[in-house]
Amino acid sequence: xxxxxxxxxxxxxxxxxxxxxxxxxxxxxxxxxxxxxxxxxxxxxxxxxxxxxxxxxxxxxxxxxxxxxxxxxxxxxxxxxxxxxxxxxxxxxxxxxxxxxxxxxxxxxxxxxxxxxxxxxxxxxxxxxxxxxxxxxxxxxxxxxxxxxxxxxxxxxxxxxxxxxxxxxxxxxxxxxxxxxxxxxxxxxxxxxx
Amino acid sequence: xxxxxxxxxxxxxxxxxxxxxxxxxxxxxxxxxxxxxxxxxxxxxxxxxxxxxxxxxxxxxxxxxxxxxxxxxxxxxxxxxxxxxxxxxxxxxxxxxxxxxxxx
Numbered sequence: 001x002x003x004x005x006x007x008x009x010x011x012x013x014x015x016x017x018x019x020x021x022x023x024x025x026x027x028x029x030x031x032x033x034x035x036x037x038x039x040x041x042x043x044x045x046x047x048x049x050x051x052x053x054x055x056x057x058x059x060x061x062x063x064x065x066x067x068x069x070x071x072x073x074x075x076x077x078x079x080x081x082x083x084x085x086x087x088x089x090x091x092x093x094x095x096x097x098x099x100x101x102x103x104x105x106x107x108x109x110x111x112x113x114x115x116x117x118x119x120x121x122x123x124x125x126x127x128x129x130x131x132x133x134x135x136x137x138x139x140x141x142x143x144x145x146x147x148x149x150x151x152x153x154x155x156x157x158x159x160x161x162x163x164x165x166x167x168x169x170x171x172x173x174x175x176x177x178x179x180x181x182x183x184x185x186x187x188x189x190x191x192x193x194x
Numbered sequence: 195x196x197x198x199x200x201x202x203x204x205x206x207x208x209x210x211x212x213x214x215x216x217x218x219x220x221x222x223x224x225x226x227x228x229x230x231x232x233x234x235x236x237x238x239x240x241x242x243x244x245x246x247x248x249x250x251x252x253x254x255x256x257x258x259x260x261x262x263x264x265x266x267x268x269x270x271x272x273x274x275x276x277x278x279x280x281x282x283x284x285x286x287x288x289x290x291x292x293x294x295x296x297x298x
Contacts, residue, residue, distance in 0.1 A: 003197055005197045007197050007198055008197045008198055011198045011202060015202065015206045018206065018210070019206065019209050019210075022209065022210050022213040022214075022233060023213060025213065025217060025229060025230075025233065026213050026216050026217045026220065026230075031223050031225055031226050034226055034229055035229070038229050038232065038233070041210070041233065041236070042232075042236065045210075045236050045239070045240060048203070048206075048240060048243075049243055052203075052243050052244065052246075052247045053247060054243050054246065054247070054256075054257055054260075056257070056261075057239075057243055057257050057260050057261060057264075060261055060264055061239070061264060064264050064265070064268055065232075065236075065264065065267070065268075068268055069232065069267060069268050069271045072268075072271050072272060072275055073225060073228065073229060073232075073271060073275070075275070076225050076228070076275040076278060076279065077225050079279060079282070080224075080225060080278065080279070080282045080288045081223075081225075081288075088221075088222040088223050088289055089222075090220050090221065090222055094219075094220055095220060097219070098216045098219035098220035099216060099220075101215060101216065101219055102212040102213065102215050102216030102219070103212065105208075105211065105212045105215055106208055106209055106211075106212035109204070109205075109207075109208030109211060109212070110205055110208055113201055113204030113205055113208060114201065116200055116201060116204065126246060126247055126253055126257065127253050127254050127257070131254060132254065132257055132258070132261075135254055135258065136258070164258050167258075167262060171262050171265050171266065172265075174266070174269060175265055175268070175269050178269040178270075178272060178273050179269070179272055181273060181276070182272040182273045182275070182276035183276075185273070185276035185277060185279075185280055186275070186276035186279045186280065189283070
């Protein structure tokens, strides 16, 4: 833990950058700058995924969040942030209440996460794109070496041959329905002349 | 990666969560509230991937759930922005304090 190896240094740098930009999202008053700070937070989280060895999740975070969701948010900012709406001020009392709430939540979460003790993983890496995609397609791998990846050899825990085809389909159809509904909700309405 | 351990990731995730909750509670701009929700979802994702890395039985599940949360967050952002744009068209404001038409 105290050794200053490359992962520790990388984690420290990335986590610090992510935390600072998350604080800046909260503290910034201008909504356009908030979007830019959120961009840095999302990129930092994506780098954390790469650091953890989850390359596909990191790439998906980078593409979907940074490339999709954040662009959507920036468009929302551009369409609505006009004049005084760009900087809405919050009263001091609300800042105190919200800050106290956030601080209490953070203290509680730190307290809970300290209960886990130091847990170290086996040296094998997270399953890569291949097993992930196969599990999404509903194909459970059959070769013994692949089947046991991620589960140690003589471990009492054996993974059930689960696959995620149905949740994948539900999520994709849900995304389609939601996008059609969003396009319908946000369409340009023809104003009726009085 | 064993040098870092699980707890720093959990702490960072808790910090992001607290920032998101504060953002949702404090901001008055509806788009800013949406950004707070994105922060909260990201903190949950960090937790999922960290547990997938450090718990042998959740190698696949953590990543799968993270991907689903990412997709659902994209859908949520799309529908929330559509609602916000609709509200802006009708009321010419995005201040959530002004959204009290349903108030009894």
